[in-house]
Amino acid sequence: MQETTIVIQNESGLHARPAALLVQEAGKYESQVQLIKAGKQVDAKSLLGVMSLSVRKGDEITIRAEGNDAEAAVNGLRSLIESGLE
Amino acid sequence: MTMTTTVRLNGVGAAPGLAIGQAVWWRKERPVVETRSISDTEQETRRLEQAVSQAKEQLSRLREVTAERMGEGEAGIFDAHLSFLDDPAYVGEMKNRIQQQKKNAESICSAVTDEMSQMLASLPDEYMQARADDIRDVGDRLLLLLSGKQPFDPSLLQPGSVVVAEELAPSDTAQFPPGIAAMITARGSKTAHAAIMARTLGIPAVLGLGKAIEQVQDGDTIIADGEAGWIDLNPDAETQAKAEKEMKRQQELRDQALQKAGEDAVTQDGKRIQIFANIGSLNDVETALNNGAEGVGLFRTEFLYLENDHWPTEEEQYQTYRKVLEAFDGRPVIIRTLDIGGDKDLPYAELPKEENPFLGHRAIRFCLANKDIFKTQLRALLRAGVYGDLWIMFPMVENVSEVKEAKALLEECRQELHKEGVQTAEQLKVGIMVEVPAAAVTADLLAKEVDFMSIGTNDLTQYTLAADRGNEAVAHLYDAAHPAVLRLVRQTCDAGQKAGIPVGMCGELAGDPKMTEVLVGLGLVELSMSAGTIPEVKEQVRGVNSTDARELADHALTRENPDEVRTVAAKGK
Numbered sequence: 084m085q086e087t088t089i090v091i092q093n094e095s096g097l098h099a100r101p102a103a104l105l106v107q108e109a110g111k112y113e114s115q116v117q118l119i120k121a122g123k124q125v126d127a128k129s130l131l132g133v134m135s136l137s138v139r140k141g142d143e144i145t146i147r148a149e150g151n152d153a154e155a156a157v158n159g160l161r162s163l164i165e166s167g168l169e
Numbered sequence: 170m171t172m173t174t175t176v177r178l179n180g181v182g183a184a185p186g187l188a189i190g191q192a193v194w195w196r197k198e199r200p201v202v203e204t205r206s207i208s209d210t211e212q213e214t215r216r217l218e219q220a221v222s223q224a225k226e227q228l229s230r231l232r233e234v235t236a237e238r239m240g241e242g243e244a245g246i247f248d249a250h251l252s253f254l255d256d257p258a259y260v261g262e263m264k265n266r267i268q269q270q271k272k273n274a275e276s277i278c279s280a281v282t283d284e285m286s287q288m289l290a291s292l293p294d295e296y297m298q299a300r301a302d303d304i305r306d307v308g309d310r311l312l313l314l315l316s317g318k319q320p321f322d323p324s325l326l327q328p329g330s331v332v333v334a335e336e337l338a339p340s341d342t343a344q345f346p347p348g349i350a351a352m353i354t355a356r357g358s359k360t361a362h363a364a365i366m367a368r369t370l371g372i373p374a375v376l377g378l379g380k381a382i383e384q385v386q387d388g389d390t391i392i393a394d395g396e397a398g399w400i401d402l403n404p405d406a407e408t409q410a411k412a413e414k415e416m417k418r419q420q421e422l423r424d425q426a427l428q429k430a431g432e433d434a435v436t437q438d439g440k441r442i443q444i445f446a447n448i449g450s451l452n453d454v455e456t457a458l459n460n461g462a463e464g465v466g467l468f469r470t471e472f473l474y475l476e477n478d479h480w481p482t483e484e485e486q487y488q489t490y491r492k493v494l495e496a497f498d499g500r501p502v503i504i505r506t507l508d509i510g511g512d513k514d515l516p517y518a519e520l521p522k523e524e525n526p527f528l529g530h531r532a533i534r535f536c537l538a539n540k541d542i543f544k545t546q547l548r549a550l551l552r553a554g555v556y557g558d559l560w561i562m563f564p565m566v567e568n569v570s571e572v573k574e575a576k577a578l579l580e581e582c583r584q585e586l587h588k589e590g591v592q593t594a595e596q597l598k599v600g601i602m603v604e605v606p607a608a609a610v611t612a613d614l615l616a617k618e619v620d621f622m623s624i625g626t627n628d629l630t631q632y633t634l635a636a637d638r639g640n641e642a643v644a645h646l647y648d649a650a651h652p653a654v655l656r657l658v659r660q661t662c663d664a665g666q667k668a669g670i671p672v673g674m675c676g677e678l679a680g681d682p683k684m685t686e687v688l689v690g691l692g693l694v695e696l697s698m699s700a701g702t703i704p705e706v707k708e709q710v711r712g713v714n715s716t717d718a719r720e721l722a723d724h725a726l727t728r729e730n731p732d733e734v735r736t737v738a739a740k741g742k
Contacts, residue, residue, distance in 0.1 A: 095517045099296055100478040103252075129258035131285055134300070137292050 085157040086147040093167045097138035101168035106130045108163050114150025116160070127160065175404040178381045180353070182398030183364035186373030187416050189409065190331040190350030192389040195341065197309075197334075200316040204276035213267050217274040220314040221254055224307070227320065228254075231344060249300060250307050259285060259304070275315050282308030331391045333382065342366040351375070351393035353400055355382040358644060367395075371701060375400050426704035430461030434710035436718075442689060442710045445501070445697035447675055451489060454496045456700040461707060464501035466623065466697020467562075467675035468493060470546070471508060474515055480542060486549035494557025503560040503623065503675075503697075505602060506546055506575075510535040527631070532565030537574055547582045554594025562623060566601040566608050572618045602675070604628035609657035612664035622665055623697070626676025630654050648731035649678040655691060655734065656726055662692030671695060685709035687738045690722025 093101060109116045109127035116127035120142060125132035127146070138144060148156040207213050228247050236244035253259050259281060266277045282304060289301035313320050326332060328348025334341070336356040345352075349372050357364060357376035367374035373395030385391070385402060392401040392412045401408055434442050445466030446457035457465070473481045473489060494502050510520055510531030523529040536543035550561055563575050576599060586593050603609050604625035616622065630649040631637060638647035658674070665672035673695030678684060680698025682705045688696060689710065696706060721741065728734045 095519055098294070098517060100517075126257050129256050129261070130252055131256050131258040131289075131304075134292070134297055135258075135288050137294065137297070 084147065084149045085153040086145055087157050087161050088143060088145045089161055089164055091138055091140055091142050091144060091164065094140055096140050096142065097133055097136065097168075099134075102130060102133045102138075104168050105160065105163065106133055108160055109156070112148065112150070112152050112156035112159065114148040114153045114156045116156050117147045119145040119147060175408045176384065176402040177399055178378050178384075178402060179399050180375045180378035181358060182374075182394065182396050183357070183376045184367035184372060184374035185396040186351070186371070187392070187394050187396070187412060187419060188331070188351040188373045189390065189392050189412055189416070190329045191327075192333045192385050192387055192391050193326055193330045194385070194387050195321050195332050195334040195337065197321065198313065198318065200275075200312050200318065202275045202279045202312065203273075205273040207267075207271055207273050210268050210271060213274050214264055216315065217260070217263060217267065217278070217311075220274070220311050221260055223314050224310050225251060225254055227310070235344065246303070249303050250310075253304055253307050275312060278308060278311050278315065282311075331393060333385050333391075335382075342370070345370065345372070351391070351395065353378055353382065353385075353391070353393055355379055368699075422708075423704070426708040427460075429711075430459075430704040430707060432461070432707070433463070434707040436689065436710060437712070437714045438716065440689075440715045442693070443501075443673070443695040444703055444707050444710070445503070445673070445675075445695060446700045446703060447697050448493070448700075451492055453700065454493060457703075458496070460700040460703040462700060462703055464503070464558075464695075465493065465497060466503050466673055466679075466695060467625075468502060468504045469508070470505060474507060474509060478517055480517070480545070483545045483549045483552075486546060487552045490550060490553035490559075491556050494553055494559060497557060499558055501558045501560055501598075503562050503600070503621075503673075504550060505562045505564050506533070506543070506550075507536055508532045508564040527628075527637070533563050533571055533575060534565065537571065537578075540578065543575075544578060544582055547579050548586060551579070551583055551586055551593040551597075552591060554597045555592055558597075559594055560598040560600060560621060562600050562602050562621075564602045564625070565605060565628075566603075566615065567605045568607065568611070569614050569618060572601060572615060576618070600670075603657075603661050603672075604632070604676075606633050606657060609661045612661040613667065616664045616668035616670055619670065621671050621673070622661060623673045623675050623695075624658055624661055624693075626654065626658075626674060626678040629657065629676065630678075633657060649676065650684065650731040650734040650738070652726055652728055652730070652734060654678075655687070655722075658688075658693070659691045659722070659726060666692060673697060680706060682706050682709045683735070684738050686713050686718045686741055687722050687725050687734070689713050689715060690718030690720070690725075692722075 091097065095101060097105065106128060117124050118127045118133060118136060120136045120138060123136060125136055127133065146157050146160050228250050232244050232247035235247065263277050263281050267274060286301040286305045289297050289304060292298060310320055323344040323346060326346050326349060329350050331350050332352040334354050336354055337352065351373040352367055353375045355378055364374055364376060373393050375393050375395055375398055389403050392404050434444050443463050445464045446462035447467040448454060448457055448465055449469045450472045473486055490504060509515055510529065550559065553559065563572065566572055583593050598620035600619045600621035600623060601608065601615060602625045603612060603622050608615060609629065612622065626649045630647060633654050634646055634651055636643045636646035638644050662672045671694050674688065674693050675697040679688065679696040680702040682702065685706055698706060725734045725737050728737060
């Protein structure tokens with residue numbers, strides 16, 4: 084299992100488009116990928132799940148992956164978020 | 170002649186025009202969901218999967234048709250629907266529960282949809298909240314498919330159909346095939362989204378018919394008057410013949426006006442009134458030109474911001490403005506700077522929710538507080554202005570310092586661009602939209618600072634009369650023909666004349682052909698409206714004598730209420 088914690092920096096948090104991009108990226112990996120915010124855990128491959136976290140700028144979230152490409156998944160999502168989700 | 174008696178039902182005229190056609194009920198059924206235990210979970214999962222794949226097919230088709238007819242923006246609604254059907258938290262969750270709970274697909278679909286929709290509705294964000302309705306729509310579609318029934322199939326509608334419904338959502342109207350004669354509904358008001366769509370599509374609409382609409386059967390003949398707001402159900406031969414004659418007459422008048430749409434609108438005594446078009450996007454340019462627009466009186470730039478998921482860049486804006494200016498080939502194009510905030514939300518802007526959005530932080534107020542966003546637009550405008558006759562208009566101005574500040578920012582942008590070696594418009598006009606009563610009352614002070622003024626009657630009316638037209642309880646108070654509004658118009662025109670600058674009008678009132686003579690008499694020299702009404706208003710101007718119009722307007726200003734004003738306007742001089 085791989086995991087990393089990151090603070091969301093982009094202005095609109097994980098709003099519609101950023102959330103969709105993140106879900107798209109998560110979908111590229113075979114591993115199970117979870118997003119966790121304040122103890123609430125959702126499937127990162129589910130747009131509805133990600134939307135339900137209602138992530139705003141400044142929120143701390145954890146990316147957790149389990150599976151063959153877990154490390155790649157965590158790194159991929161982390162760099163996408165760091166790039167500002169554009 | 171048959172012996173049937175015509176049944177007249179009254180509602181609200183929501184989109185003008187007279188039409189005759191055959192009723193087709195647009196039924197939205199929500200099947201009753203029963204909970205059953207099942208043993209074969211594999212088979213139940215297959216039933217669900219089949220419904221999901223049928224729903225995807227339907228939605229993809231709807232998406233395609235809508236994109237073709239109404240543009241990508243309207244089609245986007247179906248993308249959201251489709252994405253839910255691929256979501257593990259939605260359909261995936263349903264499959265899990267079928268395995269675990271051994272219950273029928275309908276009951277599980279219904280439960281998961283309810284949970285998801287409640288979750289979305291509870292999020293602190295209007296965009297997400299709106300998705301709650303979307304997922305409910307998708308859930309209803311799945312339930313219908315599981316029940317073996319089909320959702321309403323818009324292909325049942327033929328050219329000449331009158332669509333009959335309890336209520337129509339924008340996503341319903343978006344699916345209308347071409348040639349619909351009219352639409353009539355039990356619920357809905359003049360300002361309902363469906364009404365606005367009907368006016369855009371040019372479909373006569375009578376809304377708010379109430380329970381009486383249940384008398385209408387599929388196949389009934391209906392005459393609908395979207396102006397007066399009534400329908401005749403199964404008219405007798407005489408009534409029908411009369412309506413057909415009237416439709417023919419109206420069509421002839423329209424054809425006549427359209428033939429002369431390209432000519433200027435000059436009054437009997439030789440006074441030219443410029444007739445411009447209001448446009449909301451590049452798509453509107455061609456229609457505007459075909460209908461004889463002599464310029465653009467209001468280019469709403471909001472679409473650039475609304476259709477994007479980021480603040481539009483200077484380059485993106487510049488390209489759009491330049492295209493419009495070039496299309497109008499040296500004729501005036503009034504571009505209104507960003508009118509956002511208040512009730513117009515931008516998902517990515519994260520505007521705080523306001524108690525009273527119309528009296529809140531919107532338009533020029535927002536722009537002056539967010540200078541980076543404002544300057545990006547001003548820079549794009551200055552660059553695009555090289556390619557035509559650009560008039561920049563600031564919305565919601567309420568005092569002189571706002572104008573001075575906005576003008577200073579414009580100058581700052583010009584200097585910056587010069588330093589960067591970028592070419593800017595050598596000549597452009599700067600003006601304001603008069604839509605706050607304070608601006609109309611102090612128009613003499615504002616006029617000294619600007620090159621033109623344009624009256625936005627929609628907001629001016631709601632602010633002057635303190636009536637929200639979206640609120641059904643007070644919508645009857647909202648009428649731009651109120652003498653109070655007209656007096657402010659006169660006052661603004663007088664101030665403009667004294668300062669030697671033109672005063673135009675770009676609200677809905679400007680496009681009401683019944684009011685044209687009064688408007689000319691109030692002193693307006695430019696009227697801007699949606700493209701469809703240009704030919705008719707031009708024809709009206711041609712019949713006006715400006716001295717008589719002035720007297721008519723003077724008389725209208727002394728009337729007690731909007732109805733009396735309209736009576737006076739209808740009689741003419």
